[in-house]
Amino acid sequence: MLPKNFPDRNVCVLGLGYVGLTLAVAMADAGFQVHGVEVRKDVLDKLGKGIPHFFEPGLTEKLRHVVSRGRFTFGQTTEGCDRASVFIITVGTPLGKDGKIRTDMIEAATRQVAAQLNDGDLVILRSTVKLGTTRGIVAPILAESGKRFDIAFCPERTLEGQALIELNQLPQIIGAETMEVSARAAQIFGFLTPTTVKVSTLETAEMIKLVDNTYRDVTFAFSNEIARVCNAMEISAMEVVRAGKLGYPRTNLPLPGPVGGPCLEKDPHILMQGAREAGVEMAITAAGRQVNETQPAEVAGFLETLTKSMQGFPSSPTISLMGLAFKGRPATDDLRGTMAKPVFDELRNRFPKARWRGFDAVVAPDDIRSFGLEPSDSMSEAVHGANLAVILNNHPVFTSMPLPDLAGRMDRPGIIYDFWNNFNSRDVDLPEGTAYVALGSHGAARFAHAS
Incomplete structure (x- = not known):
């Protein structure tokens, strides 16, 4: 004391x-x-x-x-x-x-x-x-x-x-x-x-703060770029990441996923602005930020293409967004910089007649409503009769969610899209007419649909 x-x-x-x-x-x-x-x-x-x-x-x-x-x-x-x-x-x-x-x-x-x-x-x-x-x-x-x-x-x-x-x-x-x-x-x-x-100067301390978050942003961007390749090659990014670093200390690649929040979405821009004024262009940092910022449009475009190829997918679907806070681990109700917002915006452009629901384990219903979504009290309620459910953060409730039961509550055809690879898309056994698709496994999803 x-x-x-x-x-x-x-x-x-x-x-x-x-x-x-x-x-x-x-x-x-x-x-x-x-x-x-x-x-x-x-x-x-x-x-x-x-x-x-x-x-x-x-x-x-x-x-x-x-x-x-x-x-x-x-x-x-x-x-x-x-x-x-x-x-x-x-x-x-x-x-x-x-x-x-x-x-x-x-x-x-x-x-x-x-x-x-x-x-x-x-x-x-x-x-x-x-x-x-x-x-x-x-x-x-x-x-x-x-x-x-x-x-x-x-x-x-x-x-x-x-x-x-x-x-x-x-x-x-x-x-x-x-x-x-x-x-x-x-x-x-x-x-x-x-x-x-x-540290010896004010600027050194300012730089350390910006480097901490920019390093994470660039690392996540590399994972998301690997996910792009895996999507195209019909292999699983989750398998590549988890198997590749098992017992191998020199690769510590995180799983791909949305990168936002009050720090990671802006700190690289702040660092690049200061560097540019000093005459330095940070090409790697800029490229990483671009990868992370274009992900919502890429995923929304994939979902539009996938649903158009599915017989019976309605022109006025019910779409549920689950996990709205910018992250789920550790849990927070912070919506600042959440990637749920650009994902929502991109999906609304592609599904203009959709009905929208929202679920989050921590965010208050009034905040979900102000987000532009009708709040659901539970995951079961959020997916009931829905045509598309999108998991947007990594809260523990999604890791343990009863996937077959939730899929069974959806309308047909029904898709659960998971930005966070909580399950292996090749191994899940879901009711007929439903599908589980994870970021970095788009090719496998199309193959499963075609079969």
């Missing part, structure tokens, strides 16, 4: 989205006195009732605990930050319509900090940013205050569904220009995690 005489015990966190709220609660739980600033009134209203505005295991209990102890307060302004000596900016950095990162929220938050700043305060940028943002945007705004300040970039790298655990376990990157500032920031984060990693 934090010593009572620790000089940086009062912290102001600006932005109580996923990154900010989990950090604020974790710091308050460690003994810091934290005030959170959030402009969205609906978020603050929920927090006032002890309810986070997103699903994260263990967060509700810890939130209520630190609020009841008086260690976490929140509001729309920095008025509660008057005693803070540490300001942590965690606001969002979405891509604009031009595909470039927006910094307006970071600039606004920095101005709030500048208005509250005292000599000697520490400002930590934690949002994902383009290379050079801490030095080129945040620092100059703070300097306009005329106050002396320390500045660091300390990126968030937690996995949704495991944030509170990883905040206490993952090494924390500390980017600062001097050893004194590095040591100060490291001491603060040292009360959360036993390991801090100091």
Whole structure:
């Protein structure tokens, strides 16, 4: 627990989205006195009732605990930050319509900090940013205050569904220009995690964050490219991946699947933008992103061709989308950047007369309805009388789903399309008139249909 005489015990966190709220609660739980600033009134209203505005295991209990102890307060302004000596900016950095990162929220938050700043305060940028943002945007705004300040970039790298655990376990990157500032920031984060990693510049820390997610994006893109080849060659991508790496340590290829979410869909673009401004074109990163972004159209086109070849497939089918959150493991209700959205858009273009249903193990019915789907309470209800069911994320409910029973509830002809290869398409035994098709096994599916 934090010593009572620790000089940086009062912290102001600006932005109580996923990154900010989990950090604020974790710091308050460690003994810091934290005030959170959030402009969205609906978020603050929920927090006032002890309810986070997103699903994260263990967060509700810890939130209520630190609020009841008086260690976490929140509001729309920095008025509660008057005693803070540490300001942590965690606001969002979405891509604009031009595909470039927006910094307006970071600039606004920095101005709030500048208005509250005292000599000697520490400002930590934690949002994902383009290379050079801490030095080129945040620092100059703070300097306009005329106050002396320390500045660091300390990126968030937690996995949704495991944030509170990883905040206490993952090494924390500390980017600062001097050893004194590095040591100060490291001491603060040292009360959360036993390991801090100091790097020599602000830009190095910014780069590490972007590299982490871009590496994963490119790796997944290679898997999806292999799936394309397997589709054409009438072999199974699942078999290629699983058999190829069994007992062989030098290949660790993941299964193919949709690649989205609030980080992987945008961080490669942010990295490429910064690199381009430095005169470097990142060809591999760009190609990987293109593979992942074109997958929804490719799969929707395949499903259109397949269903047109099937006698009796209706012109006004019932289509159920299952697994709407951007990922299923660990479970989340986060719809930001979900690939279910572009898949839905592409399918609507190809099946304009379809009736649409949605199911998710975590996402609330109202959010499913706002997505444009009629919510179903269960998988059984979602597939009942449907002509096409599409599994979009890797939640455990799909791994254990009773595939023959679900297929038996579908209209004929009926197709279950699985982006996540939960079953071997060659081995499933389904009722007559139904089919199971997995990403990376399209050729085998056509063969099974033709027979």
